[in-house]
Amino acid sequence: MDxxxxxxxxxxxxxRREVLHGVDFEVQAGSVFxxxxxxxxxxxxxxxxxxxxxxxxxGEVRVLGLDPRAGGPDLRRRIGxxxxxxxxxxxxxxxxxxxxxxAVSGPVPPGRIxxxxxxxxxxxxxxxxxxxxxxxQKLGLxxxxxxxxxxxxxxxxxxxxxxxxxxxxxxxLREARHNGQTVFLSSHVLSEIQQTADTVxxxxxxxxxxxxxxxxxxxxxxxxxxxxxxHTAAPDAVALLTAVPGIGNIEVLESNGGVxxxxxxxxxxxxxxxxxxxxxxxxxxxxxxxxxxxxxKMYAMPQKEVL
Amino acid sequence: xxxPGKSPAGTRLPLFRRAFVDSWRSTLAWAAGLAAAAxxxxxxxxxxxxxxxxxxxxxxxxxxxxRALNYDQIASGPGYTQATLFGLIGFLxxxxxxxxxxxxxxxxxEESGQLELTLAHGVRRVQVVLERALALLLRVLxxxxxxxxxxxxxxxxxxxxxxxxxxxxxxxxxxxxGLLTGTSALFVGAATGRRTYGLAAGAAVAVLGYVFxxxxxxxxxxxxxxxxxxxxxxxxNSPMVNGxxxxxxxxxxxISAALVVLAAVxxxxxxxxx
Numbered sequence: 001m002d003x004x005x006x007x008x009x010x011x012x013x014x015x016r017r018e019v020l021h022g023v024d025f026e027v028q029a030g031s032v033f034x035x036x037x038x039x040x041x042x043x044x045x046x047x048x049x050x051x052x053x054x055x056x057x058x059g060e061v062r063v064l065g066l067d068p069r070a071g072g073p074d075l076r077r078r079i080g081x082x083x084x085x086x087x088x089x090x091x092x093x094x095x096x097x098x099x100x101x102x103a104v105s106g107p108v109p110p111g112r113i114x115x116x117x118x119x120x121x122x123x124x125x126x127x128x129x130x131x132x133x134x135x136x137q138k139l140g141l142x143x144x145x146x147x148x149x150x151x152x153x154x155x156x157x158x159x160x161x162x163x164x165x166x167x168x169x170x171x172x173l174r175e176a177r178h179n180g181q182t183v184f185l186s187s188h189v190l191s192e193i194q195q196t197a198d199t200v201x202x203x204x205x206x207x208x209x210x211x212x213x214x215x216x217x218x219x220x221x222x223x224x225x226x227x228x229x230x231h232t233a234a235p236d237a238v239a240l241l242t243a244v245p246g247i248g249n250i251e252v253l254e255s256n257g258g259v260x261x262x263x264x265x266x267x268x269x270x271x272x273x274x275x276x277x278x279x280x281x282x283x284x285x286x287x288x289x290x291x292x293x294x295x296x297k298m299y300a301m302p303q304k305e306v307l
Numbered sequence: 308x309x310x311p312g313k314s315p316a317g318t319r320l321p322l323f324r325r326a327f328v329d330s331w332r333s334t335l336a337w338a339a340g341l342a343a344a345a346x347x348x349x350x351x352x353x354x355x356x357x358x359x360x361x362x363x364x365x366x367x368x369x370x371x372x373x374r375a376l377n378y379d380q381i382a383s384g385p386g387y388t389q390a391t392l393f394g395l396i397g398f399l400x401x402x403x404x405x406x407x408x409x410x411x412x413x414x415x416x417e418e419s420g421q422l423e424l425t426l427a428h429g430v431r432r433v434q435v436v437l438e439r440a441l442a443l444l445l446r447v448l449x450x451x452x453x454x455x456x457x458x459x460x461x462x463x464x465x466x467x468x469x470x471x472x473x474x475x476x477x478x479x480x481x482x483x484x485g486l487l488t489g490t491s492a493l494f495v496g497a498a499t500g501r502r503t504y505g506l507a508a509g510a511a512v513a514v515l516g517y518v519f520x521x522x523x524x525x526x527x528x529x530x531x532x533x534x535x536x537x538x539x540x541x542x543x544n545s546p547m548v549n550g551x552x553x554x555x556x557x558x559x560x561x562i563s564a565a566l567v568v569l570a571a572v573x574x575x576x577x578x579x580x581x
Binding site for chain 1: 321322325329332419420421423424425426427428429430431434578579580
């Protein structure tokens with residue numbers, strides 16, 4: 001199977017409020033697919049549609065080749081799900097809760113639960129309702145990963161986790177991908193998607209406004225540039241720079257004998273280097289591409305310009 | 308990494324087991340309350356219900372009041388047990404317990420956000436409702452069986468002179484009435500996803516049933532109220548004294564079963580947690 005999840009023209013309304021207005025995407029099997037978008041964009045609703053927790057009004061969803069509703073329990077056993085807001089209030093220990101879910105969705109390889117708990121530094125013998133938010137989240141991750149499902153659907157998986165555990169989680173994602181599992185995850189933090197995902201979909205107001213590979217996004221992203229060159233007049237430097245494709249926001253910061261300029265670059269860096277090669281540089285800073293900025297730009301852009 | 312769609316052996320009815328085991332404390336507490344009430348009321352029969360003085364006092368009460376409280380029958384041991392235990396304090400405890408359990412089973416679980424995760428696992432919604440209804444049934448049966456055992460135990464010492472077959476019938480009706488309130492709460496909770504609505508529905512069945520019985524017995528003009536009172540279906544002919552009305556028991560249990568089916572259908576149809 002090449003495609004793990006597809007959605008075509010997915011719409012969903014709650015009462016009169018339409019939350020999804022025709023969402024389309026495909027997730028390659030064995031890849032990590034990240035969905036990013038502001039709060040209320042429809043990330044959680046989309047995920048719940050994959051699990052048949054809510055039913056779309058129209059459009060088609062296929063998860064591991066099946067319609068989620070028709071697939072039923074057998075399909076959901078092949079999926080690990082972490083809800084966006086995890087509530088665990090029972091008077092049970094984490095271990096008992098997990099063995100309950102194992103009874104429902106198992107089997108779980110022996111020792112797997114303890115191994116995951118150890119990796120995430122989670123105490124399984126405490127009552128779930130006494131756990132902190134972060135520890136509940138860890139328990140949620142264990143129940144999603146423990147039966148090694150073909151597809152992981154994770155809604156804001158790192159919320160509440162400290163940075164060390166986040167790193168461990170990222171390692172778990174890499175392993176899952178290495179094992180051929182498919183991951184569908186959402187976040188409102190781009191850096192997380194950037195670190196873990198192969199493909200990123202940007203969801204805004206119930207529509208996917210862009211789907212790109214993370215590499216592609218990086219290429220399209222804005223880099224901030226600053227350099228100082230000696231023996232050059234400011235107008236000459238500006239003219240040189242203006243000729244480079246993708247350059248914008250040129251500013252002269254200093255100009256006394258030498259010149260210091262700042263600018264932003266959107267696109268390939270080779271032409272820029274070529275141009276800069278003609279200058280006598282004394283200082284050059286070319287920052288990491290700022291995906292956050294380009295994504296925020298997409299959030300703010302009117303619909304048509306994005307597509 | 309993929310697994311065949313089967314849960315491991317030896318884990319039948321996981322949702323039922325979780326629902327029942329997780330609530331054993333609550334079941335135990337209600338059982339203790341019911342037992343305490345029975346041990347408090349029934350041994351008093353020789354000095355209250357059976358005494359002439361008490362009978363005179365009851366005769367002095369307004370007739371409407373004795374009818375409303377079912378005190379018109381407390382002169383006999385079976386009537387006393389019917390009026391005090393099954394008709395009043397036991398009914399109250401059983402109703403509160405079943406309404407709370409029924410409303411929590413699906414509506415409460417959804418409202419607290421936990422149903423979403425359960426449904427994301429390898430279960431059917433129908434199965435969730437049925438297994439949790441089964442847990443409700445078992446808890447009701449525990450309370451009813453306890454009432455049976457305690458009354459049978461106190462029968463001799465408290466000079467109640469109760470016929471065991473009549474006691475059995477009354478307990479079946481007692482359980483049926485509890486099931487009806489509980490499944491009403493379950494159904495409304497499952498249909499709306501709100502615990503409060505479930506509580507309101509279950510409480511309405513219990514309280515209105517009781518009130519309609521009390522008012523309906525006052526005059527022929529309002530006798531129609533008795534026909535819509537589950538309380539009256541169960542206890543109208545005083546089962547402890549006269550034996551159970553098995554048709555009424557059939558209705559109570561049958562409607563409860565139908566409400567469970569409706570709850571399953573309602574949950575199957577709708578979005579969860581939306």
